Amino acid sequence: MRPMDVSWLEMIATPAALVDLDRVDANLQRVARYTQQHGLRWRPHTKTHKTPEFARRQLEAGAHGVTVATVREAEVMAEVCDDVLLAYPAVGEERLGRLMNLPSRVRLTVALDSVEALHHLGRHARTAQRTVGVLVELEMGMRRVGVATPEDALSIARAAASTPGIEYRGVTFYAGHLRAPGGALGSEMRAQSERLALFVDTLSREGLRPDIVSGGSTPTLWRSHEVTGLTEIRPGINIFNDRNSVSAGACAWDACAYSVLSTVVSTSVPGQAVIDAGSKALAKEEGFDPSGGYGALLDRPEVRVQGLSEEHGLLDLSRTDWRPRVGELVRVVPNHVCASVNLHERLYLVRQGHYVAAHAITARGW
Amino acid sequence: MRPMDVSWLEMIATPAALVDLDRVDANLQRVARYTQQHGLRWRPHTKTHKTPEFARRQLEAGAHGVTVATVREAEVMAEVCDDVLLAYPAVGEERLGRLMNLPSRVRLTVALDSVEALHHLGRHARTAQRTVGVLVELEMGMRRVGVATPEDALSIARAAASTPGIEYRGVTFYAGHLRAPGGALGSEMRAQSERLALFVDTLSREGLRPDIVSGGSTPTLWRSHEVTGLTEIRPGINIFNDRNSVSAGACAWDACAYSVLSTVVSTSVPGQAVIDAGSKALAKEEGFDPSGGYGALLDRPEVRVQGLSEEHGLLDLSRTDWRPRVGELVRVVPNHVCASVNLHERLYLVRQGHYVAAHAITARGW
Numbered sequence: 001m002r003p004m005d006v007s008w009l010e011m012i013a014t015p016a017a018l019v020d021l022d023r024v025d026a027n028l029q030r031v032a033r034y035t036q037q038h039g040l041r042w043r044p045h046t047k048t049h050k051t052p053e054f055a056r057r058q059l060e061a062g063a064h065g066v067t068v069a070t071v072r073e074a075e076v077m078a079e080v081c082d083d084v085l086l087a088y089p090a091v092g093e094e095r096l097g098r099l100m101n102l103p104s105r106v107r108l109t110v111a112l113d114s115v116e117a118l119h120h121l122g123r124h125a126r127t128a129q130r131t132v133g134v135l136v137e138l139e140m141g142m143r144r145v146g147v148a149t150p151e152d153a154l155s156i157a158r159a160a161a162s163t164p165g166i167e168y169r170g171v172t173f174y175a176g177h178l179r180a181p182g183g184a185l186g187s188e189m190r191a192q193s194e195r196l197a198l199f200v201d202t203l204s205r206e207g208l209r210p211d212i213v214s215g216g217s218t219p220t221l222w223r224s225h226e227v228t229g230l231t232e233i234r235p236g237i238n239i240f241n242d243r244n245s246v247s248a249g250a251c252a253w254d255a256c257a258y259s260v261l262s263t264v265v266s267t268s269v270p271g272q273a274v275i276d277a278g279s280k281a282l283a284k285e286e287g288f289d290p291s292g293g294y295g296a297l298l299d300r301p302e303v304r305v306q307g308l309s310e311e312h313g314l315l316d317l318s319r320t321d322w323r324p325r326v327g328e329l330v331r332v333v334p335n336h337v338c339a340s341v342n343l344h345e346r347l348y349l350v351r352q353g354h355y356v357a358a359h360a361i362t363a364r365g366w
Numbered sequence: 367m368r369p370m371d372v373s374w375l376e377m378i379a380t381p382a383a384l385v386d387l388d389r390v391d392a393n394l395q396r397v398a399r400y401t402q403q404h405g406l407r408w409r410p411h412t413k414t415h416k417t418p419e420f421a422r423r424q425l426e427a428g429a430h431g432v433t434v435a436t437v438r439e440a441e442v443m444a445e446v447c448d449d450v451l452l453a454y455p456a457v458g459e460e461r462l463g464r465l466m467n468l469p470s471r472v473r474l475t476v477a478l479d480s481v482e483a484l485h486h487l488g489r490h491a492r493t494a495q496r497t498v499g500v501l502v503e504l505e506m507g508m509r510r511v512g513v514a515t516p517e518d519a520l521s522i523a524r525a526a527a528s529t530p531g532i533e534y535r536g537v538t539f540y541a542g543h544l545r546a547p548g549g550a551l552g553s554e555m556r557a558q559s560e561r562l563a564l565f566v567d568t569l570s571r572e573g574l575r576p577d578i579v580s581g582g583s584t585p586t587l588w589r590s591h592e593v594t595g596l597t598e599i600r601p602g603i604n605i606f607n608d609r610n611s612v613s614a615g616a617c618a619w620d621a622c623a624y625s626v627l628s629t630v631v632s633t634s635v636p637g638q639a640v641i642d643a644g645s646k647a648l649a650k651e652e653g654f655d656p657s658g659g660y661g662a663l664l665d666r667p668e669v670r671v672q673g674l675s676e677e678h679g680l681l682d683l684s685r686t687d688w689r690p691r692v693g694e695l696v697r698v699v700p701n702h703v704c705a706s707v708n709l710h711e712r713l714y715l716v717r718q719g720h721y722v723a724a725h726a727i728t729a730r731g732w
């Protein structure tokens with residue numbers, strides 16, 4: 001392994017999640033500059049780090065609030081933030097009950113795509129005597145959640161505007177299916193603008209012009225300004241980046257701030273080395289990279305993790321002359337950083353190769 | 367959802383990991399009978415449940431000890447068991463240091479495949495003034511870890527037999543690549559016996575006949591007796607089973623004791639329903655089932671989880687007339703139970719549809 005102070009690394013249990021703070025700073029500054037330049041509000045998704053300390057860093061760098069996917073994330077992020085968007089349908093008594101118990105200083109907004117979910121939310125908001133904002137979730141081609149037609153969006157927006165306890169604030173969508181690297185995305189970005197305009201125009205004609213139009217994803221991050229009418233973006237992965245961000249053209253390899261420190265535990269099978277980072281440390285997520293694999297070495301990106309068992313990662317040595325010894329330390333960049341972070345208890349923070357601190361990943365679970 | 371007492375279910379946060387204790391009992395009794403009938407020792411792998419209470423149940427049902435993959439699992443299982451096999455190369459100072467700190471009453475055995483790992487282990491054992499057993503890990507076709515030739519096995523066995531602090535106890539292997547359902551496994555089981563005999567004969571001729579020959583996996587569980595010379599099996603998944611166990615022919619669907627309780631959160635896209643169990647609750651693991659998907663509903667196995675985002679599971683409704691409402695509860699059997707359990711903080715225990723207790727999953731992490 002290259003420029004790292006290995007003395008402290010040998011004291012910690014591998015696999016361990018490392019975060020390079022210099023790279024985090026650079027990643028945050030880049031998105032802060034971009035959103036400022038284009039007049040977009042920045043509401044990072046905290047599901048990537050699940051750690052209040054990193055949410056605080058995002059807010060200090062200029063974020064206007066945070067996005068969460070679970071009530072646990074909302075509870076944890078409320079420790080450091082007064083403006084929380086739950087980008088997830090708030091369905092179920094337990095979920096709604098805890099959501100209403102967030103500190104009253106928190107400006108809460110919820111995305112939803114059904115009148116049922118709206119009615120439940122309204123009932124809980126009135127019981128808790130708080131005002132909850134609502135964004136209508138739009139289906140923009142990913143076919144996961146969201147209303148498919150402007151008429152359906154209008155029904156929910158109208159209901160939101162007339163429900164006591166609820167404040168209609170706008171629309172939201174997630175086009176997570178768009179990931180073509182390079183210039184191939186141009187026509188998709190235009191199509192997104194056109195589809196979005198259908199919704200916004202219908203709502204505006206009926207006096208329900210959305211104040212907030214919230215979108216964006218990490219693969220399309222730097223082209224968010226091409227989506228006409230967008231007011232806010234919610235990138236998550238961008239704080240750390242991962243192998244998929246690089247494959248999608250969203251960042252360079254040296255913008256990867258997260259890696260899993262691992263120990264080589266076996267070299268008995270020729271052509272490969274086995275590390276102690278398996279699917280329970282890296283997550284078994286198919287990548288965008290056509291060469292396959294579940295990750296690659298930070299210091300030797302030509303060495304891929306070609307196979308994963310629960311506690312074994314198989315390094316493919318076919319494209320390198322490097323032959324690791326048993327006991328050697330390596331750092332792996334996973335395909336999907338959010339899924340990997342979620343498997344760890346803490347993040348070890350590093351600056352200039354030296355240990356700085358560890359943060360507990362407190363927003364795991366639900 | 368069918369026969370369940372839903373009153374308590376609505377009090378807990380979904381997604382939640384449920385375990386049906388009646389099915390666990392039946393699964394444990396079945397393997398206890400099988401191993402007894404065939405004179406095999408039973409050393410279940412605890413990576414599946416990572417919970418000392420379930421290890422205790424296995425020991426009470428007749429298990430002779432436990433298998434672990436990590437030091438954390440060893441530490442936790444040592445609370446309830448005096449005989450622990452670490453089926454993982456014990457490499458690295460931190461790992462070895464903690465391993466030697468296990469209570470002295472614990473009979474410890476370690477699998478390894480290199481002389482380097484043996485030397486490190488020996489040094490730590492002598493420093494800690496304890497005797498550590500060693501099994502030589504054999505490569506039996508999976509190409510993950512293990513020595514490939516009888517000569518290499520002999521080198522390590524000889525070194526183990528002559529290293530102070532180390533006791534040579536035998537050999538171990540894991541043929542996790544064998545998963546053909548039905549009768550197609552016959553020739554593979556014979557090939558496994560033949561390959562194993564090569565190793566055992568070589569070792570025996572040199573006075574290093576293995577006392578322990580440890581193997582087995584859940585897909586080939588009920589055919590373990592066909593492997594000549596095997597003394598011990600280490601099934602893990604079998605306590606809970608999963609969709610892959612069923613696909614591999616190792617159990618019936620109603621032997622699945624583990625499921626993830628989930629809430630339907632959106633039905634806005636026709637032909638599908640979205641539940642709140644995504645890849646952070648079920649694990650994104652490709653299955654053995656040729657129809658694809660990441661899991662299926664316990665009560666409606668024809669309904670597959672066809673897609674997963676982090677907090678979204680997409681149910682394919684194309685093979686059912688059932689149309690769930692938003693807020694409805696369902697139970698999902700994941701493809702790979704070990705990977706799913708590892709994503710949860712606790713297991714909710716159920717008997718006859720009623721809540722019994724919750725166990726913290728304390729052996730997660732490393």
